[in-house]
Amino acid sequence: MCDVCGCGHHHDSKSPSTSHDHPPFAKGGQGGIIGETRIIDVNESLLKSNESAAISNRAHFDEKGIFSVNIISSPGSGKTTLLEKTIEALKNDINIGVLEGDIETDLDAERIRKKGIPAVQLTTGGACHLESSLVHKGFHELEHQLNGKKLDILFIENVGNLVCPSFFNLGEHIRVVLVSVPEGPDKPLKYPKAFKTSHVFIITKSDLVPYFDFDIEKVKKDALSINPFLNIFVISAKTGEGLKEWFDFIKKQKHD
Amino acid sequence: MHEVSIAMGMIDELTRIARENNARKVITVKLKIGKMSGIVIDSLQFAFDAAKLEYPLLNSTAIFIEEVPLIYECNNCKNTFKTDDIYFPSCPGCKSYNLKILSGEELHIENLEVEV
Incomplete structure (x- = not known):
């Protein structure tokens, strides 16, 4: 042969x-x-299996009255720190749950649990993004931890990566993309899909602007040229700049 | 490397479709990948060819990929045009940025040829 x-x-x-x-x-x-x-003849999306699981996740969130937020950024932009600050500020007003995506370790879920919030670690074991079937599994585990307690907001912290997570709908209500000042001002232009598919753009570590060539107005303009509907926040977890606006935005989602 | 996950999802879909159609094997698959889909075609091909070997229905499947050009329609003057500019395209006729994408974001399985 x-x-x-x-x-x-x-x-x-x-x-x-x-x-x-x-x-x-x-x-x-x-x-x-x-x-x-x-x-x-097929004519269907290559992402269909992820999409179907995402649709069922969304139905599940809606049925339980949970507003879900998928947070994406490069490693080290401050996703977990933003969550810690958000939890500290809002945990008495709203019930928050967290799914923490990482390639390995339970470190981030542990950081969140220390704030007294239920958190489930999703380790992808190598994959550079979360997929909706893993979120589905993680959410059931979180429900188990909640023991009947109702959630208002579910934060899903994606694996640190500005490319792959933008392809995978997890069933979230909004997607939030972070860029920290030290990463440089070219991120929206270099990773357009992350910005095109997000609803909120947060510039983090704004206290470092004096030390970097990071023109905030230019970065905002670049991001808006890719996606004119982006809601933009400029924050510093260190000085507290802009955090109140972000907290108010999240609080409002509870009633929507 | 989201291409690996996409190839694995594709394998699940192809297996399902092949079984539903009582196919003995899948001979070819035709994909349409848009220029702005964010997929590296070589990576997808590589991932699929590496992964397919473990699936008897797919282990000799060849994939054919049609790259779909990025085509916009201007909402202002209704001109349609092809471009390679994925960031800030403007209408070559009236310079407007108010554009609608007609093609270029595809990430589709178009058809498969199977042996029944």
Whole structure:
């Protein structure tokens, strides 16, 4: 058997084409086809399996009256710190739950639990983004921890990565993208899909602006040119700048 | 490398469709990938070819990928135009930025050829 295409002919290694007298894909040809062949029209998204699980996640959140937020950014932009600050400020007013996505370790979920909030760590074991089936599993685990207590807001902290998470809808109500000042001002232009698919853009570590060439107005303008509907916040967890506006925004979502 | 996850999702879908149609194997798959889909076609091809070997229905499947150009329609003057500019395209006719994407974001399985 020919080990190039499995056709049953012998290839002459010097002139493979001359000893190959069957047309490609004919009966008995490539892949050893023996039955009838036919074309099936599909016309569906390559992301369909993730999308179907995302739709069921969203239905589940809606049924429970939970507003869900998917947070994406590069590693080190301050996703977990933003969550810690948000929890400290709002935990007496609203019930918050957190799903923490990481490639490895339970470190971030532990940071959140220290704030007295139920958190489940989702470790992807290598994958650079969360997918909706993993969120589904994690959410059931979180419900188990909640023991009947109602949630108002579910934060899903994605794996630190500005590329891949933007492809995978998790069923969230809004997607929030973070860029920290030290990362540089070119992020919206270099990673347009993350900004195109998000609803909120947060510039973090604004206290560092004096030390970096980071023109906040230009970055906002670039982001808005990719997605004119972005709601933009400029914050510093260190000085507290802009945090109140973000907290108010989240508090409002509870009633929506 | 979201292409690996996308290839794995594609394998699930192809397996499902092949089984529903009582196919013995999938011979070819035709995909449409838009220029602005964010997919690296070579990575998707590589991931699929590496992963398919474990699936008897798919282990000899060849994928054919059509790259779909980025085409906009201007909401201002209704001109349609093709561009490679994924960031700030403007209408070559009236310079407006108020544009609608007609194609280029595709990430689709168009059809498959199966042996039944």
